[in-house]
Amino acid sequence: MKFLRRFLIRLANLATGRSADQRLQDEIAEHLAFQTEENLRTGMSPTEAQRQAALKLGPAQAIREHHHAEHSIPLIENLFFDLRYAVRMLVRSPGFSFIAIATMALGIGATTAIYSVIDATLLHPLPYPNPNELVRVEDNLPGVGAQRVGISIPEWRDLESSGIFQSVAITGRGANVNLTGSAQPLRLSFKQVTPNYFAVLGVDAQLGRTFNPQDATPGYNLEVVISDGLWRREFGADPHILGKALLLDNDEYHVVGVMPRGFRDQGSTSDEQNVELWLGAGFAGVPFPPPLRSSRLRSRAVLARLKPGLSVATAQGRLDALVESLNKQYPAEYPAQTKWAVRLVPLSENVVGNIRQSLILLFSAVGLVLLISCVNVANLLLARASVRGREIAVRQALGAQKTRLIRQLLTEILLLFLLGGIAGFAVLFSAQHFLLRLIPESLPHINDIAIGWGVLAFAVAVSAAAGIIFGLAPAWLMSRVDLIGTLRQEGRGATGSHARSRIRHILVVGELALSLVLMVAACLLLRSFWDLFQVQPGFNPERVMAVRTWLPGPNDPTTDPYQTATKESVLLREILRRSRTLPGVDEAAIGDEAALPLGHSDPGRLPLIREGIETMDNQAPVIDSPIVSPEYFHLLGMPLLRGRVFSDQDVEGTPEVAVINQAAARTYWPNQDPLGKRVRLHLDTRGLASPAQPVWTTIIGVIADARTESLADAAIPLIYRSSYQRASKDLAIFLRGHLDASAIPAQVRQQVQSIDATLPVFHAETLSEILSDSLSVRRFSMEMVAFFAATALLLAGLGIYGTISYIVNEQRREIAIRLALGAQRGNILKMVLRRGLRLAAAGAALGVAGALIVSHLMAGLLFGVSPTDLPTFAGVTLALTAVALAASYIPALRAMHVDPITTLHSE
C-alpha cells in the first residue's frame, strides 16, 4: 500500500515533469543559515561558520541527485531520454532508418501472416470446451490391413460403460440431404449423430434444445437440430421455428433446436464443417442393420470425451485391456488373424490432418526469412557502428558509463525493431482482405483467420525478442570503441572494428546459407508441383463438366421412388437422354460421388471378398468402389485393356458384373486372369433394399490405371459397378463437349427438374477446375515458399553488398596506396570480387549442408523429385553465387575507381 502510494506519486511527478529541486534548494539554504547561526554563536568567524555548516551538510550535488531520484523514477526517466535520443538519431539518418525498418517490417509482417493462419488452425483447432478431452475412436483390423472399419453397436455400448469416457457418440461424416417444400429443393449437408453428440462436444443450442442424451430410439428419432446459418438464411431467423416440420429426403422431421452462431461441426473437410442439419439416430434399428458385433458401421466416425484428467495414453492403455478381454470373450466375432484393435486419436490432430506438414513448412520458411532480415539489420547496425564510433568515443570520454551506453544503444535498436514490427503488422492489417484471397479454400478453419489483438501481440513480442537477441551484440560492440584511436581519427586498425568486421562476415555467411536453404526448399517444391501438374492423370479432364444431384433416401424404403436400381435406371436413362440434347454436349455419363475424379473427400470403402479366399467381411481387404453408367469410361478416356465394359443390358436381374483397374488386378489376382473371377462387396449401407442373400459379382473387364483418387498416387485399386445394377443416391452427371460453363448448371437443372421437380442440382464444375483445386494447398505452399526464398535472396544480396561496400570503404587508403604504387585497376577489382566470392563459397557450403537436412525433413511433401536432387542443388548454388558476385561488383567497381591522390590527401 505504502509502496504503491510512493510509486504512484513518483509516477505522477514524472508524468507532470514537476520538480522538487527548488524546494530542496530552499530547504538547504535555510538549513545552512540555521547551522551558520549556531556556529557563529559558538564563536567561529563568519567564513569558518559557513564552511563548517557546508561540511556538516555533506555533498550538496549528491544530495540533490538522491532527492531527484526519490522524487521521480530514474529508470523510466532514462528510458524517455534514451527514446528521445533514439528518435533523434533515427530521424537524422532517414535512409538507414527506412531500410532497417522496411527490412524488419518484411520479416515480421510475413511471420505474423503465417502465424495468424497457424493460430487459427494448429493452435486453436477446436472451438469446444476442454478440447483436450476429445478423441476420435478408430477401429482397425491391422491383421488384414483394414483401417477405420467402423464400430459395431455392441462395441459402442461396451465403450460407453467402460468408465474411460464421459460419453461416446457415433456420427456420420457429413452427407447430402434434400430439403424440399420451399421454392427450390435444397441440397444440404447433414450428419446423423447419436443423441449424445452435442453433450460430447459440450455445446448447447441457442434456441430450443439439442437431443436428449438418454434418448435410446434405435432408429431415427425424427428430430432435427439446425445451424444458425440455415436458420437465418432459409427461415429468416424465425423465433417460432421450434416444432416446425422439415421434409428431408421425403421424411418429416421436427426442428427441436438451433445451434449458436459460430458453432462449427468438427471434421477435417470443409464439407464436414459446413454441416447444417443434425439428425438424431440410434444406429441400431430400422433402417440400420441389427445391432450385431459383426455388423460394423462403416463410414461412421466415433467421437468421445475422455473422463476429466485422463490422458490419451492412459485411456489407450485401459482401452487395450478392454479390447483384449473382448477378444477373449467373443472369439467367433473377433478372429485372431484380424487383430482387432481400437485406437484413440486426439481430435485436434484429426481436424488439421495433413495440412499440418505444409503449415509447419511454411512457418519454418518464414522463420528463416525473419532470421535473415534480423541478420541484415544487425549487419546494417554494425556498419553504422563505424560511422558513429566518434560520437560514442566522445561520450565515453566525457564519462558515460559503458552499461549506460549499451542501454542507450539497445533502446535505439529496439525502437528500430519495434517500429519495423508495427509497420509490418499495419501493412498486414490493411492488406488482410487481399491476402486472405490467396489462401486456398480447402484449408480448414479459413474463416477463423483473423488479424486481431492476438496477432498484434505476437508481432510486438517477436520484434522485441528479435531486437534484444540481434541488438545486444551490435550494441556491445559499438560501445567497445578504442577511445584514443578513434578520437585521433585513426580507428581503422582498432580492435573494436576488427571484431566488428569478423562478426559481419559471419552474419553474411549465415545469411547466404539460410537463403540457400530456402531456395533449395522452394525449388524442390516447385519441381514437385510441376511434376504433379505435368503428370498424365490417366483420364482426360478436358472439356468435361460434372454436375451433382442427390436422390432422396427416405427412412421407409417403400416410399422411395428410386428404391431399386430398376426404378432408378429409368430416371438415369432419362437424365442421360435429355442431357445429350443440351447445346454443345457430345457425350454424357453418370456416376456416384466416388466416381468423381479427385473430387471426393472420403471414399466409402467396401470389403472385397474374393470367392474361395475370404469368408467373412471382417477379414476382407477394403476397396474403393465407384458406381458408374456404361458411358463413363469412354467419356473420361480411360482405355479398356481386357474384357468388356458395362453394357445397357447389364441391369438388375441379370448377373452382377464389375470392372476393375489394373492396380486391383495386380493386387488381388497377381499372376492370374481376373476375368470371370467372382467377388462379393458386402455391406452396402445403401443396399438394405437389395436381397438379403448377397449375390456374387463377376469381373468382366480391366481398365488402365488412372489417377482418379489422388494425382500423387498412380495405382490405387478400384472396382467399378454399374449404375443400372446398383442404386446410388449421390449422383454426378458428366458431360463432355464444347460446353458453355455458365449456362450448363441452369440447363441441367431445368432438364432434371422437369423429370422430378424435387431433385436439387448443385456443384457444377469442370474437371479441370477440380484437378486444379486438388493441388491448391500444394500450390499455395509452393508459391509462399518461393516468395520467401526470393525475399531471402534479395536480403542476402543486400547483405553481401553492404558488407563488401563497407570493406572497400575501410580499405580505401590501402587501395589508394596500392594504386599509387602501380597496382593494376583490374587486380583491385579481382581482389574485391574474390572477397565476395569467398563469402559466397562459405555461405554455400554451409547452406548445402543445411539444405540437405531440411530437404529430407520435407520429403513427405515432395513428388517425383529426390530430396538430394543434384540439378536443384547445383542450380541454386550457382544462382546464389551469381547474386553474391553481382552484389560485390558495384563496390568492386567503386574500389577500382578510387582516386589515389584525393584519397590519400584527405586522410
Place this chain on the structure above:
Amino acid sequence: MPEKSDIPQGTLDLPGPLHGFGIARRIEQISGNFLAVNQGTLYPLLLKLEHEGVIASAWGTSENNRRARFYRLTATGRKQLQAETRDWQQTAAIIARFFNVKAEDPA
C-alpha cells in the same frame, strides 16, 4: 537504504511539527553525537517518507522568524510509529532475555 528502520526512534514522536534542521539537531542531541552523519542525506529520506504518506510537510515560519519547511507525522505515520516501536521493544526484550538467561541461569 534499509526499509525498516527509516524512522529514527523518538525523533518524530513530537507534539509539534519540526523543520529539517530541527530534526537533524534532535538526532544529534539524542544520539549524543554518535549518529553524526551528513545532515543533507536527511532530505531525500524525508521526501520518501512523505511519498509514503507517513509524514506531511508545509512551509511555515521558524522560532527566529525564518521561512522553513515543517514536517509533521500524519495519522498513518503515528500508527506506524507505534507499531514499529512495539515491534522494536519486543525484539529488544527478546534479545535481552537471551543475554540474561545466559548470564544468570546456564541450566
